[in-house]
Amino acid sequence: MTTRVAAIDCGTNSIRLLVADLPDPGAGPEVPLTDVTRRMEIVRLGQGVDRTGRLAPEAIERTRVALASYAADIEKLGAERVRMCATSASRDASNAGDFRAMVEQTLGVAPEVVTGDEEARLSFTGAVRGLPADAEPPFLVVDIGGGSTEFVVGTREGGVTAAVSMDIGCVRMTERHLHGDPPGLDEIAAAQADIALAVDRALDVVPGRQAATLIGLAGSVTTVVAIAQGLREYDPERIHHARVAYEQVAQVTADLLGRTREQRLAIPVMHPGRADVIGAGALVLRVIMERAGMPSVVASEHDILDGIAWSLR
Template sequence: MPYRQENPARPAPSPGREASKASSGKGPANKAQGSPRARWPEARHYAALDLGTNNCRLLIARPQGDGFAVIDAFSRIVRLGEGLAATGRLSDAAIDRTLSALKVCADKLKRRNVALARSVATEACRRAENGPDFIARAYAETGIHLDIISAEEEARLAVLGCHVLLEPGDGPALIFDIGGGSTELVLVDTRPVVPKVLDWHSAPWGVVSLTEHAGQAVGAEGRLALYARMRALVAESFAGFASRLPRDLDGPRLLGTSGTVTTLASVHLGLSHYDRSQVDGLIVPATSMRRISADLSRMDLNERATLPCIGTERADLVVAGCAILETIMDLWPAERLGVADRGIREGILRRLMRGDRL
């Protein structure tokens, strides 16, 4: 392949388990394979791929100033972790969907003359019995080596990718990432240029895992009971971390990166379709996010599916995201919520471009 991955070693087959904003020229492999001339011939292109429990997302960028310029991007809901809670395994259908998305990513990596890439997999692959087998198959069929990262590294990458959107202020801030299979909470000291992680926690509930575990609801009363059950499950999983958080802060700051917060921010703005330029960096009153969450939890599936920026793809998962978000706002009572449409991929790109060892 005409790009180098940070973890290039072929994974051994397992018998049963595993935005904001040039440097050197193109890699030699591009000329050897007769690739077309790059649009920015003197720029080195980097790529970050984040395969989560629900989404497969790719970002390709080149250095620009003290940040980077996005060259290409790809995002697809693949639901890799669908059914994982019940079986402990990635299903054949989920694997096929994900491999199809990864093949699109592989094609983009080749066409964009990427010099250096890192691809990571998170909670679904951490938990699945056949996670390593899937990683080996993905490499064999697409050439993409997925590195299964720890929850701690996932949290740190998310912070690195989005911390610039935190509101100015003194005292620690809380950054969170609601994923498909887990939720990461990170308490940071923002006085250094790159925030220092003071404490962090990974809870086993994301929008997919919580939805599948909590089950379905029938009728208005059933939906209220289901939402309360989700909130209770999440609160229990946060309890240890909550007990360590500082109290009586003056103006606590809160920043979220996930499909949940960007979707709810779109609803808050009344957008007819998702617009990253209006959502990324938005500051929303916490009371508005709570009101939207409460409204969505009372709707049935069909009502949620008719809402712009939710639709059929998110209608069954958004209530779990609302339950997680409201519980986070309970333990860190900020008056406003910062919204980031950036995170792990941007964190990876920043590390790659500054030459950090990953």
């Protein structure tokens, strides 16, 4: 017996939908869920939140349009249970009530504005299920979002040991520091210092320096890995569980930060909505690897969205 569920992850930069069939509750942890559909739209809900403390009306409207399309898919595909989690942008906004009302009217269920700790735990669940057997624990899972980055340490058997969320997402760091096109060396240095301070604080809370395997989640990581692999088109199957060395991440980061937005758009695997913030996202990944002493990162296409789906079991 399977259960069809719908999970929605609404972050600072993107909103994503997963409709999936969950296996019988008696199935073991190695049994994966079965995708029915996955969708992603860049809506930039967190536009200007770091500066104004409010969600912009046009950002809420972009999100509403995407959510209405998702609601139609959920009804058509017959999902029995629906859960929507809203993360960093709607945690920070003073007008979060406007966003909540829009979601309830459009989707028919209220969004759950999850805490950073819950966000981290959902990300860990999504990432660790289905990992190759030779992936050495303990794992440091990092989910680099638009407004925040979650750090989680744990094992498959024991679950989460420690988790923390830091406000160093790719949108937030771009808006705060990287204003040039391409950004200047002083801007990059300021962003790097800001990120390093937050990463060190995170690694004081979670024992990430003692982890054996770094697992990177979300679009910044998967895009960097796709570029490092030299892919001519975005291929989730080749990206999922690919391992990339620190030296490759550093090279891709330097290249991205040295390009203009138009030059980044010309990269075959680049999503148009990510081109203006990918430099900051790559920089967050590079600094995490440096501060945690990680020689490589394993990319995962499964993340908080999958964790939300598993929570409906």
